[in-house]
Amino acid sequence: MSRTGLTRDGLRLSPFRGLRYAPERVGSLAAVTSPPYDVVVRPDGLHHLETADPYNIVRLILPHGGSPDVCHRRAGETLRRWRAEGVLRADPEPALYVYEQYGEGLLQRGLIGALRLSPPEDRVVLPHEDVMPDVVAERAALMRATAANLEPLLLTYRSDEDDNRAARDARGPHGATAVIERAVRRAPLLTTTTEDGLRHRLWAVTDPAELAEVDADLSRRQALIADGHHRWATYLRLRAEQRPSPGPWDSGLVLLVDTARHPLRVRAIHRLLPRLRLPEALEALRGSFRVRRVDGPLPRALKALSDPADPANREDPGPGTAVPAIATAATATMAAGSADNAFLLAGDDGSFHLVDQPDPALLARAVPGGRPRAWRTLDATVLHSVLLERIWGVPDDPEHIRYIHDAAAAVEQVERHGGTAVLMRPVREETVRQLAQQGVMMPRKSTSFGPKPATGLVLRSLTTD
Template structure:
């Protein structure tokens, strides 16, 4: 088997037809794993064709059959011309701008890397979510959401991105949060060859989409003779030229109270009453009214210390946790017998170092952003 190289191939992407939907922005969605119930309701009400109707299969009681609904729906959208496929393969430059926040990079078909030589995970996955995404991919025969990868110093490839952005966009959309989205096509063979040669010099870290990438790999294992299963939809960002944000993901722990935290936290940990801000590696817990802030003299990320040290000491199973991208969502669930755990984000160098060493952080360790909007481009096999 030849040595793995970072490769992002052109593809014939699918997109919505503006005249068939209320607005291109109205049919898009954030990624599936950041969708709180209130957002799902808003998106479902926004347009009959919103992507949330594909990426979040409903009615868990139906078991695997619940994935049939989005598959039938996608087929209907294709049949009715609500979505259309690009006529020629291309790499797509995607730009998302909200205030000062900018996401900018290349979208294409990522060559999968089971050996982890050039596509590097940085956090663990939960098997049930991998299985969920795989079942959706198999039912729809599609990659509906791009994963997000970060690499450094893109040179020729990053120059090609910026050059494309100087022209007229192929697709434009605005979402309800005020974000502006633009897409350009790169189809010139010479430019594509330059991008391919440049990317082959690099490795990339999976910033967002570990469960979807794990599902890509599992699909490849199950369909080894299918060439289209050797790639998955991805967005690649040069984080030196277009920096990403890095935020924590908070936890809610059922069955845990503050007295247990005080009693069972190992010796050597500093414990202070209240929510002590300004400490870059603190772990704060609350029942919704009182706070405790914990700190250990360690260089390990807070999320690693929580999962490897504190949860076992408190007698908590990781399987009981829920994960929340905003502290407000976690706090809304906190009470005397269910604590919210506020984490601080790992540093970028901690993430890159662990990925390069083949060491993964616990599941849901980081939230990179901004995240690509779902529904502007997707891929079928």
């Protein structure tokens, strides 16, 4: 994102002494990494990571214990012990880190550093989703106990929004891009391949001239939070607690990616409603949405979700689940919601049901007004304002709504334990950016940008930095 709308200087990314695993002390770097804490959603996934290596980073980001206080204290003790044993070591000098992820059809590069925190009104870093206060409180307690930023947020900016493309191409790479491209021609600090097939490489940038080049470029930029809204809110909360004394809490660990050069993938985040049985969910939709049973397996059902208007998605309701199609051409111009809203429901019987064409009158009553149409027509807005709150009466708390990034994992969970899985469609990145620039928050867990940085390759200690 460009500097448009900024009231202060833009992004200020500072070098820090990265805390990294000593390769000789662990089985492999891949064995000690983890996805971000909120992607490790299944107990079997947590167990898999814990048993991959006794020093897997998941023991810090998702510690076990009899109570939250015990969990956080254990994480702090574990981190201090690993440092004392030489399992984790601080790099000798402060650096920005060039981070590369490479896989089939994918090449993403960005910069990891300590980003100066700025108040929301400065519009330097733009969130696009609401957060859950209990999650922020839990992450804050963990950061206090460990005195560390354990995993970087994923932020994006666009280098070409205020650059003349012809002039830029004539002079070649410059600013942060040039520094990154020079770094990747050198020998990396580390290389590893995780079990998802992605290769990860890391380089340190310590040259004062290159650091100045990055700073001059990024200080004109504005960033969008792609992943890590709760951790960003946690950074701001902890900084407020430490004021007025300046110090390491004034910055937070981030990965900055220029999506003009490395576009991110945007995926949906699905909902698992463990206390709502599928037959009850379908019956409650009668007269408000169109419901059609669609054939599996999951990839075929997801294809129907991606294009619910396709004639191939014929109505095959099954007994007791169909409702008449109530939407008309008027839905194309209604004030709230959209004729295009669609969801895929799954239950423990292995069936899939396509839910679309909401009643325009219901949407007009249930979807809050006073916000841009792009927000009112989001699937996530309709899901939370209409389905969860109005039709199903599902409380907005972790016991009743769980968020799962992988559709197959959501279906597996509901088939194993019951309830209803609500599979979602991704939101276009441009929609996310436009709403963020208007200061409009999307419903929480509306998007999943990726690829996400692997947790465990570089940490930031607040006692070392």
